[in-house]
Amino acid sequence: MASIDIQDIRKSFGAFSVLHGVDLTIRDGEFIVLVGPSGCGKSTLLRMIAGLEDVTSGDIRIDGKRVNDLAPKDRDIAMVFQSYALYPHMSVADNMSYSLKLRRTAKEKIASAVGGAAAKLGLDPLLERRPRALSGGQRQRVAMGRAIVRQPKAFLFDEPLSNLDARLREQMRAEIKKLHGDLHATSIYVTHDQIEAMTLADRIVAMHAGVVQQVGTPLDLYDRPANLFVAGFIGSPGMNFFEGRYLVSGDHADLRLANGVTLPVPRRAGIESGATATLGIRPEHVVLDAHGALEAKVDLIEPTGFGIIMHVSIHDVPMKIFTLDRAMLDPGPAVRVDLPQERLHLFGTQGQRVE
Amino acid sequence: MRSKPFLTVAHRLAILAYIVVALFPLFWLLKVSVTPNDLLYSEGVRMWPSRATFEHYTFVIAHSAFPTFFKNSLIVAGSTAVAVTILASLAGYALSRFRFRAKYWIVALMLITQMFPLVMLVAPIFKMLSPLGLTNSLTGLIIVYTAFNVPFATFLMQSFFDGIPKDLEEAAMIDGATQFVAFRQIILPLTLPGIAATLGFVFTAAWSELLFALMLISGNDAATFPVGLLTFVSKFSVDFGQMMAAGILALIPACLFFLLIQRYLVQGLTAGAVKG
Numbered sequence: 001m002a003s004i005d006i007q008d009i010r011k012s013f014g015a016f017s018v019l020h021g022v023d024l025t026i027r028d029g030e031f032i033v034l035v036g037p038s039g040c041g042k043s044t045l046l047r048m049i050a051g052l053e054d055v056t057s058g059d060i061r062i063d064g065k066r067v068n069d070l071a072p073k074d075r076d077i078a079m080v081f082q083s084y085a086l087y088p089h090m091s092v093a094d095n096m097s098y099s100l101k102l103r104r105t106a107k108e109k110i111a112s113a114v115g116g117a118a119a120k121l122g123l124d125p126l127l128e129r130r131p132r133a134l135s136g137g138q139r140q141r142v143a144m145g146r147a148i149v150r151q152p153k154a155f156l157f158d159e160p161l162s163n164l165d166a167r168l169r170e171q172m173r174a175e176i177k178k179l180h181g182d183l184h185a186t187s188i189y190v191t192h193d194q195i196e197a198m199t200l201a202d203r204i205v206a207m208h209a210g211v212v213q214q215v216g217t218p219l220d221l222y223d224r225p226a227n228l229f230v231a232g233f234i235g236s237p238g239m240n241f242f243e244g245r246y247l248v249s250g251d252h253a254d255l256r257l258a259n260g261v262t263l264p265v266p267r268r269a270g271i272e273s274g275a276t277a278t279l280g281i282r283p284e285h286v287v288l289d290a291h292g293a294l295e296a297k298v299d300l301i302e303p304t305g306f307g308i309i310m311h312v313s314i315h316d317v318p319m320k321i322f323t324l325d326r327a328m329l330d331p332g333p334a335v336r337v338d339l340p341q342e343r344l345h346l347f348g349t350q351g352q353r354v355e
Numbered sequence: 356m357r358s359k360p361f362l363t364v365a366h367r368l369a370i371l372a373y374i375v376v377a378l379f380p381l382f383w384l385l386k387v388s389v390t391p392n393d394l395l396y397s398e399g400v401r402m403w404p405s406r407a408t409f410e411h412y413t414f415v416i417a418h419s420a421f422p423t424f425f426k427n428s429l430i431v432a433g434s435t436a437v438a439v440t441i442l443a444s445l446a447g448y449a450l451s452r453f454r455f456r457a458k459y460w461i462v463a464l465m466l467i468t469q470m471f472p473l474v475m476l477v478a479p480i481f482k483m484l485s486p487l488g489l490t491n492s493l494t495g496l497i498i499v500y501t502a503f504n505v506p507f508a509t510f511l512m513q514s515f516f517d518g519i520p521k522d523l524e525e526a527a528m529i530d531g532a533t534q535f536v537a538f539r540q541i542i543l544p545l546t547l548p549g550i551a552a553t554l555g556f557v558f559t560a561a562w563s564e565l566l567f568a569l570m571l572i573s574g575n576d577a578a579t580f581p582v583g584l585l586t587f588v589s590k591f592s593v594d595f596g597q598m599m600a601a602g603i604l605a606l607i608p609a610c611l612f613f614l615l616i617q618r619y620l621v622q623g624l625t626a627g628a629v630k631g
């Protein structure tokens with residue numbers, strides 16, 4: 001196991017710049033999840049750590065040793081590909097033992113390592129099969145097995161579960177978490193899936209357009225998103241935003257929307273009166289209250305089984321509400337809501353969080 | 356789905372008709388090769404002679420230069436096939452996997468070589484080979500055939516490599532292989548169908564090539580079999596029986612060769628490599 005230290009990493013493909021200076025320190029045994037929209041450079045960063053992509057500038061250190069110019073084979077890192085990338089002409093056992101054979105490990109050692117990994121992942125009955133005779137979930141397991149047999153310094157996962165159906169994904173997610181609990185291996189995991197990110201991560205790294213937006217525990221990102229991007233990206237259904245002008249009058253403050261409506265907001269030191277600002281509140285934090293301060297017209301009701309997503313509008317500004325109250329399946333044409341002050345997020349002109 | 360007997364029958368008949376048309380010349384080759392000389396012109400058009408004989412075969416094998424032609428052809432076609440396949444595999448892999456300067460121009464040049472009618476090139480090539488002592492030699496033929504087959508074979512192999520996901524060799528490199536080991540142990544085994552196709556294609560092309568063989572080789576010692584066939588044409592007559600017998604014999608290696616590689620030709624080895 002090892003720590004990974006990334007310093008001001010940049011990457012360009014020709015003139016096209018993909019990563020614009022990424023800094024990240026990953027502690028030994030930590031589970032890091034990289035999230036971000038498609039094309040923001042997650043895979044590129046992962047592949048640079050693996051050595052599959054040259055580093056344009058900056059340093060990558062594994063266990064304190066600079067690895068920029070080291071071939072993938074000398075970095076002692078395992079990677080699980082989205083496509084699994086199993087060797088089709090080899091049996092499951094051979095797939096799993098290939099890395100050990102390349103390192104000229106003793107036969108008995110290989111057998112026990114493969115046996116151990118197979119037992120952990122329930123692959124025992126499949127060891128003699130070829131990959132094409134496996135289901136998607138089984139292939140996924142073999143790919144995991146191939147990574148864990150040789151006890152590398154770190155694991156890299158590039159959307160390993162995205163080809164599985166929802167049920168299987170849930171199951172594998174739990175297994176990966178359990179596996180990490182057993183092995184305490186330094187891991188970097190790329191995903192699009194919110195729940196995977198929230199449940200697996202020790203820390204989440206949110207990326208956008210080749211720049212790290214925020215690094216923190218899942219609850220950090222949920223409770224105190226550093227900027228508008230993170231606020232909108234983490235959480236489902238996504239956060240509601242109201243754009244307007246932040247106005248201080250006396251000892252309280254308001255946000256005046258373009259259509260003239262004012263919403264009371266907490267006073268914050270980090271922003272000047274008169275500046276444009278964005279107010280955010282998560283759908284699950286909007287309070288439905290018959291005596292609420294605001295009237296909201298109901299546009300659409302989406303029952304999810306677990307709860308209900310209500311699409312409403314406040315003076316023609318759309319907003320979503322998430323509630324567990326079944327009575328809201330038939331709320332009538334309008335409801336009254338409150339936006340609790342302690343749940344409000346305020347973002348400044350540049351989209352940065354203001355306290 | 357309910358099968359429609361009429362369509363099935365029509366389908367089979369169409370295939371049968373095609374096979375008959377395609378194989379009829381071969382049958383005629385066989386028929387003439389076993390027809391005794393005295394019956395060849397006397398019996399009219401018959402599907403099978405009233406009396407069959409192997410005398411043409413024994414004559415061709417025992418008393419003509421045919422075994423030499425045969426041996427020469429085997430050497431030339433075999434060496435060419437192996438040399439081209441090795442070169443084309445390496446070049447095709449490079450074109451498929453590496454980004455390098457002048458790649459575009461290399462591809463363009465290779466395509467240009469394919470644009471000229473071969474007849475145009477006979478004289479210059481003869482001019483180049485003769486000071487090197489490579490005319491009238493099997494080595495010369497092998498070099499020329501290899502040069503002419505490499506471009507196409509390279510594109511063929513490149514398309515096979517393109518069909519193999521890059522993830523596979525990246526996975527191998529992370530597992531601890533160098534690029535070359537990944538090529539040899541992971542990619543090459545998956546390209547066997549492509550290699551078999553290339554071998555087969557080049558072998559048959561070299562086996563039946565006539566133009567350069569005719570122009571670069573004089574005399575029987577270094578003649579390949581297509582050239583050798585012409586020796587059955589004398590000034591006054593054509594010995595059809597012996598010629599056909601030689602033709603039938605010449606088919607054997609090509610058939611054997613394809614029998615040997617057909618296992619790889621039909622194999623879809625990459626199935627199951629990635630998500631399914």
Ligand SMILES: Nc1ncnc2c1ncn2[C@@H]1O[C@H](COP(=O)(O)OP(=O)(O)OP(=O)(O)O)[C@@H](O)[C@H]1O
Binds near residue numbers: 038043
């Ligand atoms: N070999 C390459 N040559 C040129 N551009 C590339 C190359 N590889 C990736 N890119 C570009 O780099 C950017 C980041 O790609 P990357 O694969 O890292 O995105 P990602 O965050 O993993 O996206 P996704 O979530 O869709 O997998 C994209 O705009 C992509 O087009």
Ligand SMILES: [Mg+2]
Binds near residue numbers: 042043044158
């Ligand atoms: Mg990606």
